[in-house]
Amino acid sequence: MAPREDKAFERALPMGHVAGTARRAPSTRAGDGISLSAATLDELLAAAEAATGSAAEPRAGTSFSSAYALGEGWRLFTAVLPDELGVPQARGVVLPRWTREMLDGREDLVPGGTFYRDHQYLLYRCALAYLRDVPLALHGHTGLGKTEAVRCFAALLGAPLYRMNLHGLSTTDDVVGKLLPVGHGKVDFQDGLVTTAVRHGGILLLEEMNATGQEVWFALHGLLDGSRALVLVEKDNEVVRQHPDCRLFSTFNPAEYSSLYPGTKELSAAYLRRWVSVRVEFPDTDAERRILLERFPDYRAEPLRTTLETMLDVSRMARRLLLDRARAFDFVLSTGLLVTWAQFSRDVGPVEGARMAFYDILDRRTKSIFRDQIFAYVTDWDTESLD
Ligand SMILES: Nc1ncnc2c1ncn2[C@@H]1O[C@H](COP(=O)(O)OP(=O)(O)OP(=O)(O)O)[C@@H](O)[C@H]1O
Ligand SMILES: [Mg+2]
Structure with a gap:
């Protein structure tokens, strides 16, 4: 019920x-x-x-x-x-x-x-x-x-x-x-x-x-x-x-x-x-931006500012896939994961940061959706190293 x-x-x-x-x-x-x-x-x-x-x-x-x-x-x-x-x-x-x-x-x-x-x-x-x-x-x-x-x-x-x-x-x-x-x-x-x-x-x-x-x-x-x-x-x-x-x-x-x-x-x-x-529900992008900037103020300045916006785009896309096609893409890129991702991206960059925060625990099929339908779609990052 x-x-x-x-x-x-x-x-x-x-x-x-x-x-x-x-x-x-x-x-x-x-x-x-x-x-x-x-x-x-x-x-x-x-x-x-x-x-x-x-x-x-x-x-x-x-x-x-x-x-x-x-x-x-x-x-x-x-x-x-x-x-x-x-x-x-x-x-x-x-x-x-x-x-x-x-x-x-x-x-x-x-x-x-x-x-x-x-x-x-x-x-x-x-x-x-x-x-x-x-x-x-x-x-x-x-x-x-x-x-x-x-x-x-x-x-x-x-x-x-x-x-x-x-x-x-x-x-x-x-x-x-x-x-x-x-x-x-x-x-x-x-x-x-x-x-x-x-x-x-x-x-x-x-x-x-x-x-x-x-x-x-x-x-x-x-x-x-x-x-x-x-x-x-x-x-x-x-x-x-x-x-x-x-x-x-x-x-x-x-x-x-x-x-x-x-x-x-x-x-x-x-x-x-x-x-x-x-x-x-998922917070809107503005609320999440504020959560991340409050936690990690160094994202206010470039080049991290651009990275942050791209990470927010990735999250938005991942959630859209979850909400539209939960059977095909059953992974939740939550606010909590976004916080962890942002924390590590400062040190190792967004691609390695993604690997540590969530990517490596995904199954093969979800990984390929992530690479081909999310990263390739909303970022210009080189994600070759994720293979
Ligand atoms: N509104 C928010 N403000 C600040 N931080 C947040 C907010 N929402 C989520 N977070 C971050 O996400 C992490 C996870 O949040 P929380 O543990 O409350 O999630 P939950 O909804 O209880 O998840 P679960 O269903 O897995 O128990 C928090 O530790 C915090 O870092
Ligand atoms: Mg909880």
Whole structure:
């Protein structure tokens, strides 16, 4: 079953309007935020400033282009989205940052602020799902920044991130917890990562959600429905209620590309209806150029500038082939691979850089398509050495 897409997401999470919003005292509850909307971004920023009593500042030195700090206590996440008549509207969610008391010694679980360029307003969507306490699934091809978006969101909020990689052999014991020997013939129940996050609060990120089996999904059902609780069967059926500051996020790759993502399964309708979801697409060329230039500023000047543009052309072409003819060309030249390619091209040039970043792992047929239909078509590089 196909997950619900962006539009449904917007409908599923109704937004309030800013008029009359009372000024907020600093909050200590993670979910205690506000949803705003206004005709323009400037008006939205003014409303957020009025509501929190702090000036809005873009995250300096980074490209959190859609996230703002409102003093130390608040973060604003913005998006410009069309309303039902197609008129662009500025939308915003203001969330309180996690306090030291809320972290309670878990500072090391707060991700460091790596560079992330917002794409499809994913930070705003994360913030809205967080505010409404609705689990959010980000799905799409590999290397498109799904994990980075949630990491960056947690970093901006100063929230602990519990990240669990699911796979074909994951068991409910791994997720929920299990009985372990503690000596003297005794056993004790040890919480799994999910139980830990549910008990203490934080951002719980379930990665590769569709790579695992149904029994794991079923173990999570209680968390996703109205009861918002986990039952620890092996611990005398202890009921662990979801901490008020615990939020669920997940990522997965599209199961319809079975040759690209072996082991992924179609998620059941019963499971998916418990999530809202966003299909993450390839960023546009301009966004990717910015990501690369932010990472590697030496590409701003020639001769690397020209190399960069050609690499972007190659990526565009490779993606077109993937989207048009996935059966013939099942390779994803992701943003992540482009970053790796750019990193090595500086040292060894774009052709050898391509070999190291992705070319050598391709099968013979894909290699020949790459040479004849991509490199030969959009570059003037000598790719003889790739044979
Ligand atoms: N929007 C972005 N801003 C900055 N870097 C990005 C962005 N998107 C992707 N990247 C780069 O791509 C790499 C891969 O991103 P990430 O791991 O988040 O992908 P993913 O969508 O979670 O992939 P997978 O499905 O394989 O888990 C990141 O480490 C980062 O270098
Ligand atoms: Mg990921």
